[in-house]
Amino acid sequence: MAIKTRNLKYYLAGLVSLITLVIYFSALQNGFVSWDDDIYIYENPHISSINIAFFKWAFFDFYASNWHPLTWISHALDYAVWGLNPLGHHLTNNILHAFNTFIVVLLTFRLVEIHQERTIAEGMTTFLDDRRTLIAAGITGALFGLHPVHVESVAWVAERKDLLCALFFLLSVMAYAKYVKGEARETIQNSSSSYFSDKQYLLSLGFFLLALLGKPMAVSLPAVLLILDWYPFKRIQSGRIFRTAFIEKLPFFVLSLISSVLTILAQQTGESLVSVKAIPLSSRVVVAIKSLMTYLWKMILPLNLLPLYPYPQRVSLVAVEYFLPIVLAIGITVLCVRNAGKQKLWLSAWGYFVITLIPVLGIVQVGIQSMADRYTYLPSLGPFILLALSVAWVLRQASSSQREGLMVKLASTTISIIVLASLSWLTFQQIGVWKNSIGLWNYVINNSSERIPRAYYNRGVIFDKMGQFERALADYDTAITLDPSYYKVYNNRGIVLKKMGLHDAALKDFDRLLALRSSDYNAYFNRGLVFEQKEEFDKALADFDKAISINPRADTAYLGRGIIYAKVGRFNKAVEDFSEAISLNPNDHKAYFDRGYVYSLSGEKDKALDDFSKAIEINKNFSMAFFNRGNLYLAMGNKELAALDFRRACDLGDREACVKAEGSR
Numbered sequence: 268m269a270i271k272t273r274n275l276k277y278y279l280a281g282l283v284s285l286i287t288l289v290i291y292f293s294a295l296q297n298g299f300v301s302w303d304d305d306i307y308i309y310e311n312p313h314i315s316s317i318n319i320a321f322f323k324w325a326f327f328d329f330y331a332s333n334w335h336p337l338t339w340i341s342h343a344l345d346y347a348v349w350g351l352n353p354l355g356h357h358l359t360n361n362i363l364h365a366f367n368t369f370i371v372v373l374l375t376f377r378l379v380e381i382h383q384e385r386t387i388a389e390g391m392t393t394f395l396d397d398r399r400t401l402i403a404a405g406i407t408g409a410l411f412g413l414h415p416v417h418v419e420s421v422a423w424v425a426e427r428k429d430l431l432c433a434l435f436f437l438l439s440v441m442a443y444a445k446y447v448k449g450e451a452r453e454t455i456q457n458s459s460s461s462y463f464s465d466k467q468y469l470l471s472l473g474f475f476l477l478a479l480l481g482k483p484m485a486v487s488l489p490a491v492l493l494i495l496d497w498y499p500f501k502r503i504q505s506g507r508i509f510r511t512a513f514i515e516k517l518p519f520f521v522l523s524l525i526s527s528v529l530t531i532l533a534q535q536t537g538e539s540l541v542s543v544k545a546i547p548l549s550s551r552v553v554v555a556i557k558s559l560m561t562y563l564w565k566m567i568l569p570l571n572l573l574p575l576y577p578y579p580q581r582v583s584l585v586a587v588e589y590f591l592p593i594v595l596a597i598g599i600t601v602l603c604v605r606n607a608g609k610q611k612l613w614l615s616a617w618g619y620f621v622i623t624l625i626p627v628l629g630i631v632q633v634g635i636q637s638m639a640d641r642y643t644y645l646p647s648l649g650p651f652i653l654l655a656l657s658v659a660w661v662l663r664q665a666s667s668s669q670r671e672g673l674m675v676k677l678a679s680t681t682i683s684i685i686v687l688a689s690l691s692w693l694t695f696q697q698i699g700v701w702k703n704s705i706g707l708w709n710y711v712i713n714n715s716s717e718r719i720p721r722a723y724y725n726r727g728v729i730f731d732k733m734g735q736f737e738r739a740l741a742d743y744d745t746a747i748t749l750d751p752s753y754y755k756v757y758n759n760r761g762i763v764l765k766k767m768g769l770h771d772a773a774l775k776d777f778d779r780l781l782a783l784r785s786s787d788y789n790a791y792f793n794r795g796l797v798f799e800q801k802e803e804f805d806k807a808l809a810d811f812d813k814a815i816s817i818n819p820r821a822d823t824a825y826l827g828r829g830i831i832y833a834k835v836g837r838f839n840k841a842v843e844d845f846s847e848a849i850s851l852n853p854n855d856h857k858a859y860f861d862r863g864y865v866y867s868l869s870g871e872k873d874k875a876l877d878d879f880s881k882a883i884e885i886n887k888n889f890s891m892a893f894f895n896r897g898n899l900y901l902a903m904g905n906k907e908l909a910a911l912d913f914r915r916a917c918d919l920g921d922r923e924a925c926v927k928a929e930g931s932r
Contacts, residue, residue: 279405280372287412288365290691294422294698295361298353301704301729302574303425306331307342309351312854314343320853332537334529337480338428356424363430364412364421370437372408375652376400377444382499384448389501399659406655406683407648415569415693416562416647419640422701423574429644431481436488436645439474442467443492447500462515472518479522483530484645487623489519494618498611534633541632548630550582553589555628558638560592562624566643566650569693574700575711577719578629578637612653620649635721658683704729720750724759731763739763754783758790765797773797788817792824799831807831822851826858833861838869856885860892867899875899890919897927 299309308314313324324330325339341359349355379400395403411417420429446467462468478485496502496512503509534540565572584590603614623646629637662679700710708726711719727742743760746753761776777794780787795810811828814821829844845862848855863878879896882889897912909927916924 275401276373276376276404279401280369280408283372283405283408283412284365284369286409287368288361290413290694291361291364291421291698293695294357294701295354297357297422297698297702298704299351299356299424300701300707301732302423302707302725303331304423307425308346308356311342312852314339314346315854317343317347329533329536332534333428334533335428335480335482337431337477338482341427341431341481353424356427357422360421360424360427360430363427363434364417367430367433367437368408368412370434370441371411371648372404374437374441374444375404375407375655377441377448378495378499378652379403379656381444381448382501385499385501395656395659395663399663402662403652403655403659406658407651409687410651410655410690411648413687413690413694414566414647414651415572415690415697416565416640416643418572418694418697418701419574420644422698423641426641428482429484429641432478432485433645435474435478435481436485439471439478439488440491440495442471442474443495444500446471447496447502472522475519476522479526483526484623484626484642486523486526486626489516489523490622491619492516492519494615494622498615531631541634546578546632551629551632553582553584553593554579554637555630556596557589557592558628559621559624560595561638562643562646563620563650565640566647569690571714572640572697573711573715574640574707575715575719575721576636576638577715577717577721578632578635612656616649616653618649620646623649718745718749720746720753720756723749724753724756727756728759731759731766736763736767752783754780754787757783758787758793761797762793765793765800770797770801786817788814788821788824791817792821792827795827795831799827799834804831804835820851822848822855822858825851826855826861829861829865833865833868838865841865854885856882856889856892859885860889860895863892864895867895872899872903876903888919890916890921890924893919894921894924894927897924 299305305311311330313321313330321343322336322340325336325343330339342356345356345359379395383395383400420426420433446462446465449465449467475485475488478488493503493509493512493516503512531540582589584593599617603617607614624642627639627642658679662676699706701707705726708722708729711722712726715722723742723746727739727746730736730739730742740760740763743756743763746756747760750756757776757780761773761780764770764773764776774794774797777790777797780790781794784790791810791814795807795814798804798807798810808828808831811824811831814824815828818824825844825848829841829848832838832841832844842862842865845858845865848858849862852858859878859882863875863882866872866875866878876896876899879892879899882892883896886892893912893916897909897916900906900909900912913924913928917928
């Protein structure tokens with residue numbers, strides 16, 4: 268029977284994960300969205316090559332205000348296989364989510380199994396048999412795989428970090444459960460160091476490290492393991508044993524501390540942390556409790572899910588929307604604590620839910636959101652397991668009466684099917700929200716109860732990239748009207764005005780930005796570009812100098828300054844700047860081209876040839892590089908190679924190259 272059950276749990280896990288994969292098939296039709304997908308993937312030059320420089324960047328650079336090297340490696344592998352085809356990137360997310368669902372089923376079964384063994388060892392009876400344990404595991408997995416609050420983590424490619432973090436978080440708990448299952452009953456009481464030689468313990472620690480490398484939200488795992496030690500593992504039964512269990516988790520806590528420090532440093536580099544002066548600690552606590560209860564409510568009734576929940580402008584403890592969640596949170600906590608003697612499950616599930624959400628509740632506020640659906644990816648397991656075990660318990664109670672039991676089973680089965688079908692439909696609908704960038708921000712703007720400056724700003728960015736400058740300006744104007752201190756909008760509106768040739772208006776926006784942030788790199792860099800177009804080269808050089816002093820690792824600033832130096836005939840200085848840009852970003856084909864062009868102007872033909880060839884090696888569709896290399900070959904007397912380059916440039920759409928290709932025949 269045990270062997271049959273063991274096989275059944277794998278079949279069940281496979282079935283639930285397969286259903287999950289099918290439901291998410293529609294995500295394969297989605298594209299990238301211009302919200303972190305651009306920074307992480309399709310505009311991220313670092314993931315285009317997997318080499319020593321890439322690994323150095325992934326592990327030692329705080330890119331996009333984050334430090335999650337495993338996530339960068341994952342995106343780089345996808346890029347190597349799929350390029351910028353979004354289907355492949357979405358497929359990876361779907362597979363990861365399906366596999367996480369598979370693990371959730373097995374983990375639920377293992378947690379219940381260990382609890383049953385410990386309960387029987389104490390001479391007590393368990394409330395679930397093998398069949399109902401399978402039912403509980405299946406329901407937990409189905410809720411995890413099909414619930415629409417998880418769509419954001421799966422259908423948004425940039426949230427790959429959620430999936431990777433959860434994968435290794437779950438595997439760490441699985442390994443730890445196996446470690447607990449295999450230990451002697453008295454181990455935790457008599458030894459504080461034997462775990463260092465235990466393979467499963469070390470495996471759990473290793474998986475935890477990988478989880479942190481995927482996303483630092485995994486920092487709560489050591490506390491989660493202590494909760495599991497208390498219930499359902501029943502290892503902690505006194506203060507002395509708790510101390511031993513805590514010491515056992517010290518390596519986990521050390522990794523959590525290191526990850527937390529690195530995360531704070533990364534957020535500080537991107538200026539993403541919100542100061543206590545801007546949002547007082549008291550307001551953060553009140554909003555955090557409201558978010559906690561809202562998360563719970565959205566798991567019960569997942570309607571009106573939004574990609575962006577803005578931070579409230581006014582927070583008042585006496586307002587019903589804040590006072591009621593506080594009362595509910597206190598009530599649930601008191602109820603769980605008071606019943607902990609008879610029913611430890613409630614407190615364990617509630618404790619897990621709260622502990623895993625603490626890193627993202629906004630006590631340390633990052634960004635403008637008050638909450639996000641993606642933050643529930645792992646915390647949702649607590650309520651899901653509790654609900655699944657409740658259904659299994661009802662079925663267990665119903666088995667005592669054949670007639671009533673049959674009715675309860677039919678009712679439970681019918682309700683379960685309706686609930687899971689409804690969740691699947693809502694998930695399918697929510698996947699469509701992430702189909703493309705315009706649809707995403709239209710959805711936020713049309714469905715939010717308030718006007719969100721960030722939503723108009725993000726939609727303006729999309730219109731800008733589409734070349735619809737008037738619509739971009741309209742959205743940027745709206746964002747500024749809603750929040751005149753929203754400094755990023757001035758930068759982007761200035762860029763659009765520059766593209767439209769309205770240089771004086773663009774300069775005013777960059778000046779406004781500098782009035783809000785006197786050391787803003789983008790303001791100096793983009794103002795320098797405007798001065799370049801106006802041929803006010805001295806002012807342009809001054810702005811690029813300032814931009815470089817603010818961010819010495821910004822390769823684009825060196826490129827901009829190098830171009831100015833080239834225009835004023837200071838070729839040596841231009842080469843120095845282009846070389847510095849290349850050292851900072853070795854995969855930038857434009858930097859090699861610009862340096863090669865300067866070399867050709869200064870008569871260093873061999874160096875120019877090498878740089879043009881390197882630019883072509885990096886970007887095989889770079890028509891300007893082929894055209895200029897063709898001119899260089901022609902000047903060096905190699906007409907055959909020149910003709911080949913002109914024909915290639917012609918094929919890529921360069922009309923002047925077509926004329927030269929015809930002339931070389």
